[in-house]
Amino acid sequence: MRIIGVDPGLNRTGYAVIDDVGGRWVALEGGVCQPDSSEPLEKRVLAIYRDVREVLEEYKPAAMALEELHSRYEFPKTAILMGHARAAVCLAAAEFGIPVVGYAPSRVKNAVTGSGGASKEQVLAAVVAQLGLAKAPKPFDVADAFALAICHAMVASSPIARVK
């Protein structure tokens, strides 16, 4: 099964595609979309949407693991802006009929490192090890996207899969 993980953000949206080949995970692609921050909001949302569409078109994943926006924002405005980036990603998936599964950051960290409170560096190291990558993906958003994809691969392949 092919899975795309996406870590949405208005400044940087990380994405990563993996294949789950009988329990072995193969990294196919990882990258980041960085809209021009001097552009108005609607153009930044459009840039994210178009980039994600291109990746979906090329790799045709069977599922998308998308970071749930956490509730740790102190300002609703930040949450709203993050929601805009996430929606652009959702929309691209919906257009291709790709089911979207949301995972909380702590759940993803727990899946790949064994600890829901793991640091970004720990998540990165776990992703590199589990995918057998020759070098560490950059920036962290890409590693986070790989972690999301791995998390979904674990959940989807588990005999007692429960998707929160």
Place this chain on the structure above:
Amino acid sequence: MRIIGVDPGLNRTGYAVIDDVGGRWVALEGGVCQPDSSEPLEKRVLAIYRDVREVLEEYKPAAMALEELHSRYEFPKTAILMGHARAAVCLAAAEFGIPVVGYAPSRVKNAVTGSGGASKEQVLAAVVAQLGLAKAPKPFDVADAFALAICHAMVASSPIARVK
């Protein structure tokens, strides 16, 4: 100048199109997009996006007045979900190259009724009067969308126009 006003919401997104003909406003269209609430989030976002695209395609407005999401949400989660609906609308506008101008609800109320704290009923009555509508638009989301369009028409035609 043709203006579309949009009041975004995941459950109901109101939209309204007016023409500003030398300071006289003519209502062309008003409606609401109500995605099936039993559908997953990404399909609801897609439904809003497609509906708004259709309206933009038909009416080709020169500008979009879009409600700013206020900060009165107690739960960031609500703000995030609202952000998803707003982003779908933004995205449709960006695809048509239509500039999006955000207005806070209190500013819109003030523009059409003279009071930033006006009730929904007062906004509705003001919209009906100012556009010379034969009957009141329903639901309130449509009246709110008309009010947004009127607010932008006032700002855009003002010699000392300042867009917040």
